[in-house]
Amino acid sequence: MRNFLRTIFVTAVFSVLGACVSNNAPDGIPDAAVDEAAEGTLQQKPIIIGQSFSLPSIIMGEAREINVWVPPSYEEGEKSYPVLYVIDGAADQDFHHISALGQLTTLNGDYDEMIVVGIGTRDRLRELTSKPKDPRYIRNPPDSGDGATFRKHVSDEVIPFIEVRYRTNDRRAVIGESLAGLWIAEVFFRAPDLFTDYISISPSLWWDDKALAKDADAILAQFPAGERRLYFTMANEGGTMQGGLDLIIAAIKKHQPKGLKWHYVDRRKSEVHSTIYHGAALDALRILFGRPAPDYGETPWYLTEDGQPPTDP
Numbered sequence: 001m002r003n004f005l006r007t008i009f010v011t012a013v014f015s016v017l018g019a020c021v022s023n024n025a026p027d028g029i030p031d032a033a034v035d036e037a038a039e040g041t042l043q044q045k046p047i048i049i050g051q052s053f054s055l056p057s058i059i060m061g062e063a064r065e066i067n068v069w070v071p072p073s074y075e076e077g078e079k080s081y082p083v084l085y086v087i088d089g090a091a092d093q094d095f096h097h098i099s100a101l102g103q104l105t106t107l108n109g110d111y112d113e114m115i116v117v118g119i120g121t122r123d124r125l126r127e128l129t130s131k132p133k134d135p136r137y138i139r140n141p142p143d144s145g146d147g148a149t150f151r152k153h154v155s156d157e158v159i160p161f162i163e164v165r166y167r168t169n170d171r172r173a174v175i176g177e178s179l180a181g182l183w184i185a186e187v188f189f190r191a192p193d194l195f196t197d198y199i200s201i202s203p204s205l206w207w208d209d210k211a212l213a214k215d216a217d218a219i220l221a222q223f224p225a226g227e228r229r230l231y232f233t234m235a236n237e238g239g240t241m242q243g244g245l246d247l248i249i250a251a252i253k254k255h256q257p258k259g260l261k262w263h264y265v266d267r268r269k270s271e272v273h274s275t276i277y278h279g280a281a282l283d284a285l286r287i288l289f290g291r292p293a294p295d296y297g298e299t300p301w302y303l304t305e306d307g308q309p310p311t312d313p
Contacts, residue, residue: 050099050116052091052287055161059153065090065120066158069099070166071106071113082114082289083162085154087128087180088155098175101285111289114173119154119163121180128183132208147183155194173197173288177277179204182249185248186212188230189219197229199284202237202276205244213244216251225258231284232264235271242268263287266280 036042050069056089068090069227074081084102089095095118102116121127123143131145132138162168176184181203188198189212205213230252235244249264265283267276301307 005220010261052160055157057153057157059157064122064153064158065118066161067091067095067099067120068162069095069102069116071102071115073106073113074115074167078167080167080169082112082173083106083166083168084114084116084140084285085158085172085174086116086118086239087174087176087183088121088124090120091118093120094118094177094180094277098281101278101282104282105285109291109294111285111291112171114289115162115166115168115173115239117158119158121150123170124179128179129207130186130212134209136207137236141195146268149187150183152190155191159194170290171196173199175199175201175281175284178179178273179207182207182212188228189216192224192228194224196227197231197288199281199288200231201280201284202235202273203232203245204241205248206240210240210244210247213247216248217254219310220251220255220257223255223257223260227259228257228261229288230260230262232262233267233271233276233280233284235276236268237273238268275310 004135008079022299024037025222050067053066053068054063055066071081073079084098086094086098089098089110095116099118102114105113125144126146127146127150129144130147137144159172174184174187174195174197176199178201182205184198184200185203185205187194232245232249245264252260252262263284265280271279301309
């Protein structure tokens with residue numbers, strides 16, 4: 001399958017309108033530097049943050065955007081990495097801010113390094129929802145309920161492409177918010193072996209009058225055993241969204257599926273739908289992929305109350 005590759009890049013350009021620049025440089029800044037800024041002659045180069053693929057998809061009937069970020073250490077050895085798949089992962093969706101969390105741990109070692117893969121969506125209501133049973137959710141023309149097709153695109157086209165092209169290990173995580181969170185919850189219940197780690201943030205469980213949440217009890221009663229990790233969180237949406245999640249949490253507590261490690265973080269008092277994603281994503285990665293805190297040894301004197309520097313040279 002031919003793949004068309006283009007480079008995602010952000011070019012940092014320091015440009016200042018010449019008419020707005022004073023003849024006299026600000027204190028401490030050489031005249032030459034001001035002139036270069038005004039004339040656009042400062043040295044510049046693109047900041048490369050990843051690769052973007054136009055992946056031909058037989059299942060979706062068109063090429064789809066797949067974005068990939070790898071940690072700097074990827075090029076330094078033969079190590080294999082877990083993969084974090086971002087639903088709604090186009091360049092103008094959630095790829096950039098979630099891949100930034102991949103970059104963050106390369107600085108602080110807070111959680112495992114990972115490859116971040118953004119899977120772009122085009123019609124979210126169509127691609128991220130299940131076929132509705134409630135007639136109130138059926139539209140004409142039908143523009144919803146094709147989540148199973150998108151799941152097949154992910155399982156049969158995207159994941160194989162990534163696992164052939166990159167060094168991956170057996171940890172496959174998926175993250176998404178709102179309708180993407182709903183799709184992730186649906187995959188967890190309907191196809192639990194597709195991923196090992198599920199991060200569902202403020203999932204749109206209102207869809208089809210909480211149909212997925214209402215099915216959770218029956219599904220979990222016969223849920224296959226296996227090592228899986230699940231992270232749910234919800235902002236202050238309330239209503240059928242919180243009501244649906246309450247049903248799911250109750251079903252998980254009731255059945256306690258073998259091998260499942262699950263977490264629910266209630267953010268009703270601290271977040272709204274538009275603010276929850278990034279902070280919750282960081283929290284989820286710390287919980288699911290966290291590393292032990294490093295041992296810094298003896299506490300240095302300057303972190304001790306009334307501490308004194310050593311007298312020895």
